Amino acid sequence: MSTATEYGPSSSSLERDARQIHDDKPASAGDIAIGVIIGRMSEFFDFFVYGLASVLVFPQLVFPFAPDRLTGTIYSFAIFSLAFIARPVGSVVFMTIDRWYGRGTKLTIALFLLGGSTASIAFLPGYEQIGYWSIALLALFRLGQGFALGGAWDGLASLLALNAPHNKRGWYAMIPQLGAPIGFALASVLFGFFVANLSNEDFLSWGWRYPFFVAFAINVVALFARLRLVMTKEFGTLLEQHELQATPISEVVRFHGRDIIIGAFVPLASFAMFHLVTIFPLGWMNLFGNQAIGAFLLIQVAGAAVGIVTIILSGLISDRIGRRKQLMICAIVIAAFSFAAPLLLGAGSFGQDAFVIIGFGVLGLSFGQASGVVSSRFGQTYRYTGAALTSDLSWLVGAGFAPLVALILSSKFGLPFVGYYLLSGAVCTIIALSFSKALEVQDNSRRGR
Template identity: 75%
Template sequence: MVSVANPTSSGLERDARRIHEDDKPLSPGSIAIGVVIGRTSEFFDFFVYGLGSILVFPKLIFPFAPNAVTATLMSFALFPLAFLARPVGSFVFMWVDRNYGRGTKLTIALVILGGSTASIAFLPGYDTIGYWAVALLALFRLGQGFALGGAWDGLASLLNLNAPQNHRGWYAMIPQLGAPIGFALASILFGYFVSNLSQEDFLAWGWRYPFFVAFAINVVALFARLRIVASKEFGAAMEAKELEARPVFEMLSKHSIDVVLGAFVPLASFAMFHLVTIFPLSWVTLNGGQSAAEFLWVQVAGAVVGAIGIVLSGVIADRVGRRNQLMIGAILIAIFSFSAPFLLDAGGKGQDAYILIGFAILGLSFGQSSGAVSSRFTQYYRYTGAALTSDLAWLVGAAFAPLVALGLASSFGIIFIGGYLISGAICTIAALSLSRALDQQ
């Protein structure tokens, strides 16, 4: 019974679930579609910003930099702000979830996420408002990350709960498909405008359209996710405390070691993530080999290859186990790290090979990176533990990757990105080994 004095959306969600009482049960396929739509919207927002941080912001926001490399590094310095704000968002929105319901939490979070991204479309340049342009861009980037912390909906866990026992790897990879789809959509939009507009028109107005689109995609994603949140299956999982939000510090008192391990297990794939999506475009733009327009279409092809790799990861994981699949992915990334710098510095064909091979390996690894050690969380704390673990994994593994990679490559040579990749692979192998040892105790 919901108190009238303290109304929450929990009562509204229970009423919505009653609407579904005469309907057929929500199938895993329907949950999967909602999960993919939700993840696609989140990744689209972040990739639109990531591509803008290479193609737009160095010229629009940081024209005062002494050279193009420094301007891009300044742009990349704002990139991690979203990942720093994300754990704060999780902390705040867990409280919203407990007090006002999952529907309210998602609505607020996705409005802030879409609004922050769309607001960038109206951002004046440095030549118009000076350093306020930098401050506003930083504010909107923080808004993206804060909102993403609240966009954690538990639908991937619901999908896992409804998955057949011998197909857990297959169902685990489905949410990860949102990454290549979101990246492909963002790259296609930018590729279209870069290819068909002059540099002056693109910087004046063309770049703004992908940021407008983000808000519309978030509205579609919101309705797709709320439909599942209002389902009987979701309600049953909530009643069983499978998807209940718990206080963050209470969860950490029970599972701090599991959170740390969970943050380091996917480090190889997360380090690889921005080294095949964001960093290579910056390197090509600054050092040549092919035009940005041509390279964006190569990256779209890479995203398709990455999606295939993610699907294959589900097949392989169901045969050898998710942990072994992650170990295989880390080893492949370590091997790739020796050839990656030479491919990226070998002109157009080498850069194409870097993207296609890199996305294939990323797909095989990233496909099983979500919830790699979620089984170590007790049922009571799984929802909150998985959310915070994901936040920290992205912060440690991916937040600073474009900035560090470009800084190292520009200062010391492209060979150093290989060292960055192999360090992530070593962390993943060590975390997987320690997790296995703890499980055997």
């Protein structure tokens, strides 16, 4: 079997040797599913450890000169957004590494960079120790997280989808999405433990650093779990058949530019809501709420558990009514929730808890199928790269600035503007889904002629 394409070698010689070694160890669908969940969980754990610290730690550690806590949190959320800007750049660079040195090399570099950037934050001196260098280092490490995440796209979710029976595509599409609430729950439990059991001085001095150390260990475990699957015969066969081949970005844009734009807006409602039920409410509670932060983190863990259940339900529902129809219904539900969200957030502890639980429930139904629809319009040669690029743009537009924008709007104009922001994401999703369906009908008509 040839191992080279017009774009360069699809595997390094070491990867081909590794696949021969693992030739008698085929990967089952269950193995792939576990590998995908572990991989996604590690990525989201890294991001949520940072996200929680951007509320609980960095405003005081890195921005103590801010005139008030609100301004410090806004500065912190601005740094939070940098990773989503760096992620598409990382995808472009790591796709080149993938084409020339192989998937295993790309994943190893990306995950060590991701884990290293996260662990480095654990050693970050505060503004009082090194001044503005503390801000510069935090921004650098956050950019490193985003850049590395662009290279963590491994194709395992595509491999899982390609092995899915026709009547179980929704079920298989939701499996990778389980990693997000699991990663968030683990990060919240860790921070909740230290917040609840340490004084504020000890937490800001050393307690907050432990979750960042844990992140590096989780990344190492995830790396080996994913490399084990990447080195299997099935993955190598699909890679050589161009099912999971990295192709030049310019070529993907030339052939699928329209699909990338539409695909970036299809999951916008889900991705916008993603940070509005995780990072933003914690920031709002920390600034304006009357609940203990440790207790509220446990409420968010309960919300994540609800999200896991509804993500699983999304797979069952999607296989019955179709993915596009489900996403359309969920976008309408999110639009309706956008009017209730400000009322719940402003209704005291009970309302805020309800906002998190209900929000996670709605999010799971939508988020469970959001990524699956992104890659559905790409042909096999362009699916791997096209899905990665589309996902990067979706997260950048839909989620990257959500905590920052929501906090600025709510603090300056009131909580109803958080609902308007969420509503705009839902409207974009509805329009993109309608446009995607019209184009699909048009394309099918042309093929019929």
